[in-house]
Amino acid sequence: xxxxRNLKYDVVEEQGEVGIIHDISxxxxxxxxxxxxxxxxxxxxxxxKCIAGVxxxxxxxxxxxxxxxxxxxITDRAKLGISFAFxxxxxxxxxxxxxxxxxxxxxKQLSVGSACQYLSEVGLCAKDYINREVDASLSGxxxxxxxxxSVLARKSRLSIFDEPEAGIDLWSFSNLIKAFEKIKxxxxxxxxxxSHQERILEIADTIVVIEKGCVKAAGARDEILPGLLGTESxxxxxxxxxxxxxxxxxxxxxxxxxxxxKGGLE
Amino acid sequence: xxxxxxxxIEQRILAEVADIHTTPTGAYNIRYNGKAxxxxxxxxxxxxxxxxxxxINIDIKDGTVNETCCIPVVIAASGHKETVTNEFNIGENCxxxxxxxxxxxxxxxxxxxHHGVHRFFVGKNSKVKYLERHYGETEHGTSGGNxxxxxxxxxxxxxxxxEMETTQIRGIxxxxxxxxAEVKAGASIVIKERLLTNGTQFAESDLTxxxxxxGSSANIISRSVATDRSRIKFxxxxxxxxxCSGHTECDAIIAGxxxxxxxxxLDADQPDAALIHEAAIGKIxxxxxxxxxxxxxxxxxxEAAIIDGFLK
Numbered sequence: 001x002x003x004x005r006n007l008k009y010d011v012v013e014e015q016g017e018v019g020i021i022h023d024i025s026x027x028x029x030x031x032x033x034x035x036x037x038x039x040x041x042x043x044x045x046x047x048x049k050c051i052a053g054v055x056x057x058x059x060x061x062x063x064x065x066x067x068x069x070x071x072x073x074i075t076d077r078a079k080l081g082i083s084f085a086f087x088x089x090x091x092x093x094x095x096x097x098x099x100x101x102x103x104x105x106x107x108k109q110l111s112v113g114s115a116c117q118y119l120s121e122v123g124l125c126a127k128d129y130i131n132r133e134v135d136a137s138l139s140g141x142x143x144x145x146x147x148x149x150s151v152l153a154r155k156s157r158l159s160i161f162d163e164p165e166a167g168i169d170l171w172s173f174s175n176l177i178k179a180f181e182k183i184k185x186x187x188x189x190x191x192x193x194x195s196h197q198e199r200i201l202e203i204a205d206t207i208v209v210i211e212k213g214c215v216k217a218a219g220a221r222d223e224i225l226p227g228l229l230g231t232e233s234x235x236x237x238x239x240x241x242x243x244x245x246x247x248x249x250x251x252x253x254x255x256x257x258x259x260x261x262k263g264g265l266e
Numbered sequence: 267x268x269x270x271x272x273x274x275i276e277q278r279i280l281a282e283v284a285d286i287h288t289t290p291t292g293a294y295n296i297r298y299n300g301k302a303x304x305x306x307x308x309x310x311x312x313x314x315x316x317x318x319x320x321x322i323n324i325d326i327k328d329g330t331v332n333e334t335c336c337i338p339v340v341i342a343a344s345g346h347k348e349t350v351t352n353e354f355n356i357g358e359n360c361x362x363x364x365x366x367x368x369x370x371x372x373x374x375x376x377x378x379x380h381h382g383v384h385r386f387f388v389g390k391n392s393k394v395k396y397l398e399r400h401y402g403e404t405e406h407g408t409s410g411g412n413x414x415x416x417x418x419x420x421x422x423x424x425x426x427x428x429e430m431e432t433t434q435i436r437g438i439x440x441x442x443x444x445x446x447a448e449v450k451a452g453a454s455i456v457i458k459e460r461l462l463t464n465g466t467q468f469a470e471s472d473l474t475x476x477x478x479x480x481g482s483s484a485n486i487i488s489r490s491v492a493t494d495r496s497r498i499k500f501x502x503x504x505x506x507x508x509x510c511s512g513h514t515e516c517d518a519i520i521a522g523x524x525x526x527x528x529x530x531x532l533d534a535d536q537p538d539a540a541l542i543h544e545a546a547i548g549k550i551x552x553x554x555x556x557x558x559x560x561x562x563x564x565x566x567x568x569e570a571a572i573i574d575g576f577l578k
Contacts, residue, residue: 054556074559084560090553093517094489095575103571104561150561 001065001190002028002051002158008059009046009213020046021057022213028158028206033184034192035204037233043213044194045087048162051192052084053077064158081157081189085164089147092134097146100134104153118149121179123168144168152179157189165197177203198234201225209233275342275371282401283367284338294336295322300348311335311362321351321383324364328357328389336365339382344374344410349381358389358423367399370437372410379413386418388453391425398430402437411439418445422453424479433460434469435577443471451479451508459488460577463496463524470499477510477539486514491573492524503531506539516545519576 009021021043028034036044049055051062053074062070069077092100101115102108116126122145132138134146144166151159161180168176177199180191193200201207207224209217217224228234276298280286289304293311296303302322307313310330314323324335337352354364370378388394402412420428434441447455455475463469475484484504492498504512516528530543550572558568 052560054560074556075562075564078560078562086553086557086560090551090557092554092572093576094578095572099571099575103558103563106562154561 001030001032002192003063004047004051004060005063006060007047007050007057007062009043009050009055010058019213021050024060024210024213024215026208026215026218028190028192030190031184031188032190032205033180033203034190034206034208035201036192036194036208036210037196037201037228038210038216039233042211044210045162047210048084048160048192048194052082052160054084078154078156083151083154083156083159085147085151085159085161087162087166087194089143091136091138091143095134096130097132097134097149098130100146100150101153104150105155110153115153118152119146121152121175121182122146122149123175124149141168148176148179152183155183155187157187158192159183159187159189160192160194162194163196164193165195165200173199196233198229201228201234276340279340279342279369279371279401279403280338283340283369283399284336284365286336286338290334290336292334292336293324297337297339297350299341299343299346308333313337316351316353320349321353324352324354326354326356326360326362329359330357331359331361334363334365338366339368339380340371341369341378341380342371342373344372344378344408345376347377347379349383351383351385354384354386354388356386356388356392356394358391360389360392360394362393363395363397365397367397367401368414368416369401369403370412370414371403371405372412373405373408375409377411377413379415381415381417383417384419386420386428388420388422388426388428390423392423393426394428396428396430398432400432400434400438400441402439404437412437413440414438415442416444418443420445420447420455422447422449422455422482424451424453426450426453427455429456429458431458431460433577435460435462438469439465439467441469441471443469445471445473447475447484449475449477449479449482449484449510452481453479454483454485456485457487459486459490461488461490461498461500462493462573462577463491463498464493465496466494467496469497471501473502473514474505475503475512476505476507477512478507480509482508482510484510484512484514488514488516488528489518489576490516490526491519491521491577492526493521495523497525497527499527499529501529501531502543503533504541504543506532506534506536506541508536509538510540512539512541514543516543517576518547519573520547520549 004026007024010017010019050057098115102110119126124145204221207221293308295305295313310327312325368380372378400414461469486502488500490498500516502514514530518526520526526547528545530545532541555568
């Protein structure tokens with residue numbers, strides 16, 4: 001489905017050109033759940049943004065379903081079937097959650113029921129959010145979940161999530177994984193997730209470890225994961241509390257598990 | 267001076283400015299090229315011509331609830347210039363909606379102008395929703411400008427509440443809008459203004475709310491978009507002359523070679539006046555465009571969606 005070949009991405013800074021991605025090649029087969037992990041600053045997010053078209057690579061090629069998309073715009077990639085959930089979602093004054101989901105689904109007549117379904121899948125009580133503006137009145141966690149819901153609504157062949165767990169609290173974490181599994185089932189598509197979370201790594205088909213702008217390791221989960229446990233590439237999940245104690249769809253936003261787990265590490 | 271008697275133009279403009287598609291129900295007065303074209307009063311809402319011929323008086327009886335009064339103005343003549351004064355006397359304990367839009371269709375090379383003064387006396391404990399939409403269109407190949415200068419004066423008695431929504435999205439080349447409100451004890455006013463200018467258009471809005479009674483409040487929210495070489499000037503002033511609360515917010519999106527001037531002012535006459543202002547001017551953030559592009563929108567569609575949402 002997706003083939004990244006000898007990708008290179010440099011940025012120009014005050015001290016001159018700085019290499020973010022030196023040479024990355026990887027494959028995302030049809031229907032696969034690929035988790036990209038590795039130390040912070042290694043180039044994971046830049047890779048995801050190059051695939052989505054947010055960043056323009058300075059070398060190499062990206063093929064999506066056998067088509068060279070390296071120079072294609074974000075819009076054209078989206079139309080081909082690539083979705084991207086930003087690590088730090090943007091806010092919009094005046095655009096309501098329902099508007100955003102209509103834009104995401106490409107269906108101006110999207111029913112309230114369908115929109116609510118997407119919100120429920122990311123652990124938001126739909127009736128409380130559907131008419132909220134996607135603005136500063138939303139917490140970081142709420143915004144993050146709405147960002148993920150917007151990608152769910154796209155039903156794309158390839159969905160890329162950049163650290164989706166940030167801002168997602170413990171009880172909804174299992175829902176998030178269910179949502180990923182549902183996307184995979186419904187679209188027969190592939191999912192690429194940038195994550196350090198052990199629980200996300202545990203459901204990967206394939207794990208790619210990126211370090212210092214290169215692929216350090218790549219392979220089946222059972223082959224790669226044991227070597228990562230206990231390292232910065234696989235933070236253990238927070239096991240405190242029970243995810244089942246709160247109503248699946250209408251619980252409070254209790255903060256960021258990722259922030260809690262990662263506390264002091266970054 | 268060229269006058270058009272085009273029913274299609276009239277219907278289209280009535281739909282744009284007042285959402286009127288058929289003969290309205292309730293009280294209404296439709297003004298067309300300077301003359302009252304049709305009028306209807308109800309048992310509770312009386313519409314009469316002012317003695318000096320300058321406009322109409324709208325008298326709403328005490329206790330009138332769930333009624334609407336619609337007084338749109340259509341100008342479909344190039345070079346037509348008019349000054350209109352309409353006075354609303356709203357009794358006590360009412361709950362009414364007033365729709366007052368103005369649309370200009372300019373088919374020639376002369377400027378068309380509408381200067382409207384709307385004066386509201388809102389009785390004790392009455393609730394009024396006032397909707398005002400301004401719209402203009404110019405026929406292809408003509409150069410006549412559309413000029414709209416509305417003045418709104420509001421006097422709120424104790425416990426009254428007014429929500430005023432003004433929208434000017436398209437086709438008005440020049441506007442100078444003056445709004446003033448005097449708000450007595452326990453009364454409140456919310457003013458929401460939406461403005462979009464393009465080309466070489468100019469829009470100026472000057473809002474003043476005087477909070478003169480204990481427990482009075484004002485909330486002024488302006489959102490504007492200036493594109494191309496257009497200019498917008500927004501001045502808001504909340505005067506706290508009693509224990510009161512006031513908030514004014516001005517957000518503007520600027521694009522192209524446009525200019526936006528926002529001047530929010532607070533004027534507190536005594537220590538229990540709690541007044542806040544916020545103002546922000548900026549272009550559409552690149553991240554916002556990118557997000558919508560990842561949903562499959564083109565850059566142009568993304569910009570339009572952001573502006574539509576912002577001005578909603």
